[in-house]
Amino acid sequence: MGVRYWAAMDRLIEIFGVALFLGLGLVFVPLERLIPFHAQPVLRRQWLSDLGFWVFNRPLLLVLAFLYVGAIGGGLGFAVPVGATTWVGALPLWASVPLALLVADLTFYCFHRAAHAIPVLWQFHAVHHSIEKLDWLASVRVHPLDQLFTTISGVALQLALGFSVETLAITGTVYLWQSHFVHSNLRVSLGPLRWLIAGPAFHHWHHSDRPEARDKNFAGQLPFLDRLLGTAHFPEKEFSQTYGIPDPVPSAYPSALLYPFRRLARMARGLPLEPGEGVHGADSASDQSPLERANFRRDGGEK
Numbered sequence: 001m002g003v004r005y006w007a008a009m010d011r012l013i014e015i016f017g018v019a020l021f022l023g024l025g026l027v028f029v030p031l032e033r034l035i036p037f038h039a040q041p042v043l044r045r046q047w048l049s050d051l052g053f054w055v056f057n058r059p060l061l062l063v064l065a066f067l068y069v070g071a072i073g074g075g076l077g078f079a080v081p082v083g084a085t086t087w088v089g090a091l092p093l094w095a096s097v098p099l100a101l102l103v104a105d106l107t108f109y110c111f112h113r114a115a116h117a118i119p120v121l122w123q124f125h126a127v128h129h130s131i132e133k134l135d136w137l138a139s140v141r142v143h144p145l146d147q148l149f150t151t152i153s154g155v156a157l158q159l160a161l162g163f164s165v166e167t168l169a170i171t172g173t174v175y176l177w178q179s180h181f182v183h184s185n186l187r188v189s190l191g192p193l194r195w196l197i198a199g200p201a202f203h204h205w206h207h208s209d210r211p212e213a214r215d216k217n218f219a220g221q222l223p224f225l226d227r228l229l230g231t232a233h234f235p236e237k238e239f240s241q242t243y244g245i246p247d248p249v250p251s252a253y254p255s256a257l258l259y260p261f262r263r264l265a266r267m268a269r270g271l272p273l274e275p276g277e278g279v280h281g282a283d284s285a286s287d288q289s290p291l292e293r294a295n296f297r298r299d300g301g302e303k
């Protein structure tokens with residue numbers, strides 16, 4: 001009983017990422033106290049709901065990612081010439097890691113941009129944009145199907161192109177830490193590297209509720225992609241101050257999980273979505289003040 005219990009606990013800890021959570025917290029929490037972007041407590045509003053995302057999204061995502069990569073990986077594998085996978089697989093790490101990062105982030109950029117442009121996909125991505133207080137933990141507020149689409153698609157492509165397991169392990173680790181870094185409440189300047197490495201100043205603008213920042217900064221790791229593709233909003237001396245969207249996304253994990261499906265059901269039945277919601281990129285958020293939008297969210301548009 002004792003051995004089995006501890007083995008089961010060990011497995012649960014691994015599944016729920018307790019060690020990783022503590023490691024990230026030990027790094028980011030003190031730093032966010034030392035050099036904060038915005039003055040806010042560690043246990044800021046909705047931190048408990050984000051903890052729920054951490055605990056429940058992880059095991060769900062592991063299963064979904066396994067199925068998703070298996071389902072689309074085969075098709076992608078057939079599309080890639082054998083010569084290409086052999087060449088990629090033989091690359092030394094110093095060459096394969098930057099190339100794999102580029103492949104992953106270019107894929108992320110395209111799928112992320114689609115998630116903003118296509119109303120059906122936006123219903124899922126809106127969960128991530130419902131964040132109003134950014135910090136290292138807020139990065140986990142993502143609908144699992146949105147995460148599959150925007151992030152795991154890049155992993156599937158990396159695998160199909162023949163990148164080695166070592167390369168994927170390195171790029172996966174870089175992605176994980178960087179995803180917490182870009183959401184963190186850290187006032188850091190990356191100086192001349194600001195267009196090479198995405199940091200908080202870059203990604204915070206992506207979450208900004210300001211009209212000029214809407215549908216900008218789609219890259220997750222490599223800001224120069226936005227610069228090259230004409231979607232950058234990254235002023236050197238100005239920082240994003242307030243975040244969020246008018247869509248009434250619930251913060252509790254089970255409700256947030258169901259939110260896109262409820263919205264899609266309304267769309268399928270031809271029922272109107274509330275003003276300022278649903279179709280991202282062309283709605284009325286810009287003519288509402290942040291307070292009006294906040295009140296609208298708290299009232300909950302959807303019944």
Ligand SMILES: [Zn+2]
Nearest residue numbers: 112116125206
């Ligand atoms: Zn986005």
Ligand SMILES: [Zn+2]
Nearest residue numbers: 128183203207
């Ligand atoms: Zn984000």
